Amino acid sequence: MRTEWSEFRESLRRWIYFRKVRFKRFLKARRAKQEDRLAKRNAPTLIPEGANIRQRADPRQSKIKRLRADFSNDLEETRFRFKQWKHFRWMRVRHFFQAVRTRLADMPSIIGFFKYLLHKRQRSIREQESLSTRKMEAKASSWSKFRSIYLPEWLRRWTIGGKPKSVLLAFLLLTSLVFVLAAYPAYGLLKALRAEQLLENSRELHQKGDLQGAFRKAHASYMLNSETLETFRWLCETAESINYHELLSWRQRLADHPDSGPQDRIKLVRTALDFHQPQVAEEAIRNLREQEVEPSEYLYLRLLTTLAHGRPAKNAAIRQCREILSLPAPPLEAYRIYWSLCLDSMDPRFGREAVNHMKQTAAASGAVGLAALRTLLQLPFEDEKKQRLYSKMLWEHPLAQRHDLLLSLRAVFFGHSLPETALRAALGKQYDRLDNTELQEVTSILNNLGFHENATDLLPTRTMASNKELWVEGLRARIGSDETKETEKVLMEQTPFTESERRFLHSLLLRKNKEFKKADEELVEALRMATASDLPILRKFVLLHEDKATLVALLHRLAKEPAMQRWAQALLILTLQRGAEDEPLEELLGAIQANDYRNNPETANRITRLKVLHGQDLVACRKIAEGLVARYPDVREYRFTLALCYQESDRPVESLRLLEGMLSANPSECPTQRLIGARALLRNGFSSEARELVVGFEKINLLAAERRILDYVLTQTKAKQKGPVLP
Structure with missing residues (x-):
């Protein structure tokens, strides 16, 4: 404020000074005019009597004209002096260049004089050197003569002119x-x-x-x-930090180096798993020696390699996890893998084992106990007291993060929105000053936990501007709160979504309002207009459609992108198989080759089994199945696929021999594997055992090819022929 006041005073002072100078000039000019008028009035008349009084006889000019004349004279004189100064400066420059030209004209004679002096000096030096050489030759030894006389003389003669071209060429070489x-x-x-x-x-x-x-x-x-x-x-x-495509080959070269260490081979295993090359990882693990790595780390690497085979290797992976957890100080990731494998919703056999293990681990301190509490609170609980107990333990855990506190609040306020005091207690001092990054993280956690109303209250719709991530979380919160009308109004505003994304979200709202025909039309148009940059948003919202046809349509669109074609086709096959859609599945299977997925054993096994069920590429599929069984003899799923290939090739005995010990001791939960085992038993005369494997299959959803196998087994076992004991 003081600075602005001083600037105002300074500008006012300058304005007053300017006006004062102008006014002084005006007074001076007016005074000169007044003096002229007064002088003319008081001057004696010069007109003789009888003369014409209208004729002016005073020859003097007025004072103002005299001032103007003086100013004009001064100006003319100044101009003259400036022209004169410029003329003299130009004359000096011209004389300088004339002198330079004169000196340059005399330069040859000067150079010749200096050349004479130089040649005279060189001649005297040569005479002195020849004199000293003659003196040295008279009293020096042979080696001294060669080193100090003949060798320099030889070099001098080699360098002087007049030599033939051969000599010069030899010297140059x-x-x-x-x-x-x-x-x-x-x-x-x-x-x-x-x-x-x-x-x-x-x-x-x-x-x-x-x-x-x-x-x-x-x-x-x-x-x-x-x-x-x-x-x-x-x-x-550095290549690993940017996921460079040649990283795996470089790691292999580094591991093959004779000076490489065990850490290089361990990194090769992890890189091979990241690049979906389990065969390379297994080869690298075989090259590891037990004394090079710790037992827990060695077993953990084997576990990662087993997990790369997918669902078929689940039982083997669980056994390896138990072995790792029995060792002292197992890695935290081994706990997480073990719990996720046991809590598989499609195979709940190990669920109780995982829950009991997590309850025992929850009391442990450190990151292991925190991970157990996180997983426990994400499971459905029958006992509310235990759920609140685990929630309190997670809230009081010293390593608990922001999302852990919100997870513990969900156990207390499940089915209700969080009160402001609880949310403020979880977020702490940052509740009132969240930036866009933190706000997007918090709202994403709230949406994932089901607190859509709290996420809506946190998001400032008017100030989000072009922040697409915040708009995505805001739409998720509104859709989760069933605010379809408000969401539709928001989409009509200037949101940072493309036209395809906007249409896809609009189709979601139409489906929520049960306008299925319009929703399908919008979905088709959205997928037609979608580009590669629009697909992440579509993948984020596709599950909110709650419609299998939407998921299939999106997977078809993703399969058209070169970078996503492989995994999109594999996921599309799995989706069509679970939906028992035979015609599109058979058409898709005919367009792909199982050999293209040889680096992914799980996907190759699934495609091979489905192709054989639909009667496609039997010979090629049998070779792939035989290779999988030879490489992984302990994986049950690969044996069932090969048994199916043998059944389609009219080799029932080999089919049953391949499944020996798997049908009676621990039958599989997979319907397809049970059907394959039942047909193998039936064709070898075990009709009653085959009938037991397919009990209740009439009510489940099966593919047409699987339904044909079931009908065949049921038809052949109607007579209830009693067979021998299981092999």
């Missing part, structure tokens, strides 16, 4: 050879120094977060010096 011999080690040294400099720059860029720049510097360093193992290791680290 010898000189270049010397330079090459000297330049090769120098170039190697410079390359090593530059490679080390690039490696240091790469480390600095990696610390600053510039991953692309760090990778380029590391690659340039490796190209300059590829023999250093440390540079190659750092190149693999």
Whole structure:
């Protein structure tokens, strides 16, 4: 405020001074005019008597005209002096250049004089050298003569003119050879120094977060010096940070190096699993020696390799998890894998085991107890007291994060919105000052936990502007709260969604309002207009449609993208299989090859089994199934697929021999595997045992090919022929 007041006073002072100067000039001019009028009035008349009084006889000019005349004279004089000064300056410059030209014209004579002096000096030097040479020749030894007399003289004669071309060429070759011999080690040294400099720059860029720049510097360093193992290791680290496509081959080369260590082979296993190459991971694990790694880490790597096979290797993975958890200080990730495998909703056999294990682990301190409490509170509880007890334990846990506190609140306020005091207690001091990133994280957690009304209250709709992530969470909250009309109004506003995303969300609202025909039309148009950048939003909202046809349509659209084609087709096959849609499934199976998924054993096994059920590519599918069984003999699902191939090839004995010990001791829960086992038993004369495997299958949803196998088994076992004991 003080600064603004001082500036105002200064501007006012300048304005007053300007007006004062103008007014002084005005007074001076008016005074001059008044003096002129007064002088004319008081001046004696010069008109003689009888003359014409209208004729003016006073020859003097007025004072103002005299002032103007003086000013004009001064101005003319100033102009004249400026022209005169400019003329003299130009004359000086011209004289300078004339002098330079004169000196340059005399330069040859000066150069000739200096050349004379130089030649005279060189001649005297040569005379002195010849004199000293003659003196040295008289008293020097042979080696001294050669080193100090003959060798310099030889070099001098080689360098003077008048030599033939052969001599000059030989001299040039010898000189270049010397330079090459000297330049090769120098170039190697410079390359090593530059490679080390690039490696240091790469480390600095990696610390600053510039991953692309760090990778380029590391690659340039490796190209300059590829023999250093440390540079190659750092190149693999930077390539892993950007998920470079050649990382797996580089890890393999690094592991094959004779100086590589166990950590290099361990990283090769993890990289192979990340690139969905379980065969490479298994080969790397076989190359590991027991003394190189700890037992828990070795077993954990084997577990990761087993998990890469998918659902068929579930039982083997659970056994490995039990073995790891029996060791002291098992890794936290092993606990999570064990619980997720046991809590599989499609196979609830191990659910009680996982719950009991988590209850025992919940009392443990550290991250293991926290993970157990998180998983327990996400399960449906029958005992409300225990649920509140675990919620209190999670709230009071020292390592609990923001989402843990909100998860514990869900157990207390399940089915109701959170009160403001509880939400403020969970968020702490940041409740009133959440930035956009934190707000998006909190609202996403609230939506995932079912607190849609609280997420709606937190989001400032008017100030979200073009923040797409906040708009997504806001729409999820409104749709979850069944506010379809308000959501439709929001979509009509200037939201940062594309036309395809807007139509997809509108189809979701229409389906919520039970306008199914319009919803299907909007969905078809949205998928037609969708680009690759629109697909993440569509995948996020597709499950809210609660309609299988919508999911299938979206998967068909994702399968058209080259980057998503493989996994989208595999997921589409699984969806159509569970929905028992035979015609689209058979059409899709005819368009793909099982051999394309050879790096993913689970998907290859599923596609092979479905192709054989539909009578497609029997020979190729049998080869794939035989390869899977030979590579993984302990996986039951692969044996059932191969048994199906043998049944379709009229080899029932081999089919039953392949399933020996699997049908009586521990029959599978999978309907397809039970049907395959029942047909194998029936064709080998065990009709009653085959009948027991398919009890109750008439009421479940099956594919047409599976239904044909069931009808065949039921028809053949109507006579209730009693067979021998199971093999």
